[in-house]
Amino acid sequence: MKLQLHIRMNEALFLRNPEGSELGKKIIRHSVELIYKNGFEAFTFKKLAEDIKTTEAGIYRYFENKHKLLVYLTCWYWGWLEFQISFHTNNIKDPTVKLKRIIKLLASAVADDEQTNYLNESLLHQIIISEGSKAYLTKQVGEDNKQEFFKPYKDLCGIIGNIVRECNPKYKYPKSLASTIIEMAHFQNFFMNNLPSLTDFGNVKQESAIISFLDHLVFSSIKKV
């Protein structure tokens, strides 16, 4: 059975829906590959066009600029992750177990789902680690926020915050703890691989170490006294 996951995207992110055509899907797939390979700064619509043998103007019919494309990718990622989380924590009653599972999902490398060839989830995960913050660390964050570009991220943060609250209703910072978990799952990974002396995982370089750190951080915080 081939179960197709579809993530509903904010229409303000694109000019033409990339999911609706072959060219559109190619744009997404290859932009993930190019950004992964060369980084977001070096990524241009010209290079992308050459890569998929279309023209620059062709790309501009889908996305206004590369910032919107990056935001599109991050939104897709958060939506996808929310689904992964709801799938993998389904039927788990204990919020503590749930939270542990979520930390693991957040901090683990992602295997490319061969079934979805819309994009390579594993590369996208790497992009989110290295480039994800650039989606909101801009001067236009306010306007982008008004257009709900960060809704998927906020939704995920809200879900995690609620589970934190279930674990301990008296804990005062569920949302900040949630955003800390999400950001640190990625930043500690980036540091581990690029600036290892900022972490305690430089020698092992294993995600399991990050998971242990986050587990300890989170459960010490929300432990009832």
Add this chain to the structure above:
Amino acid sequence: MKLQLHIRMNEALFLRNPEGSELGKKIIRHSVELIYKNGFEAFTFKKLAEDIKTTEAGIYRYFENKHKLLVYLTCWYWGWLEFQISFHTNNIKDPTVKLKRIIKLLASAVADDEQTNYLNESLLHQIIISEGSKAYLTKQVGEDNKQEFFKPYKDLCGIIGNIVRECNPKYKYPKSLASTIIEMAHFQNFFMNNLPSLTDFGNVKQESAIISFLDHLVFSSIKKV
């Protein structure tokens, strides 16, 4: 008495030392103002040149490109902060009190030190919050790291990590906790002001709330059982 603080900078960051001339100092001062005002993406050497009534080529004699200038500013900031920390925690014996003081320094808005007119520390602090991560979230992070561009950040992280270890020698993640404190002091501030629903401080919008959150996070983690 006018005590002049001098921060020793990595020479590979510039072509000509900006501290050594009036033009150089103007470059630093005005780049902080412009980046603060328009954001790093919109910041160009051309605009900076117009702002200080020199030529583009004039700026390029000091800095190879705007990335190096951003790294320069972040280095200066971390060096400056290390001094602030050593100054304000001097003579404190209890590592717990020390750590509390450090969290406060990290998460507090900075008053511009009128004495140093090299640059506006208060604006620089805001820049570090919004743009600081872009100094290392690049494809060249490895080469930059080889040239020790992130040494001041690592040093600060090391200092904080050591104090964490003093608080509890058995705690397993002092360095990751240190980088988490530093990053979250800034990210929670950015979120509070720009994406408030990612935090629990949206209503109050006060740094004191971030400090309480970080205090709780850190001291729950390193508490001896």
Add this chain to the structure above:
DNA sequence: TATTTATGATAGCAATACTATCTATACAGG
């Protein structure tokens, strides 16, 4: 006084970030 050094002025060039227009093709509806 000669000479190095810093700056200013100007030019130029390749790449980036778009916008516009025109054509070919497919396919969908009448």
Add this chain to the structure above:
DNA sequence: CCTGTATAGATAGTATTGCTATCATAAATA
């Protein structure tokens, strides 16, 4: 079958960015 409409390819053009190079001038220094 014809005819609109939507999609994409082809080409051109423009302003800005991100540099590099050259020449002249003024100030500092040897």
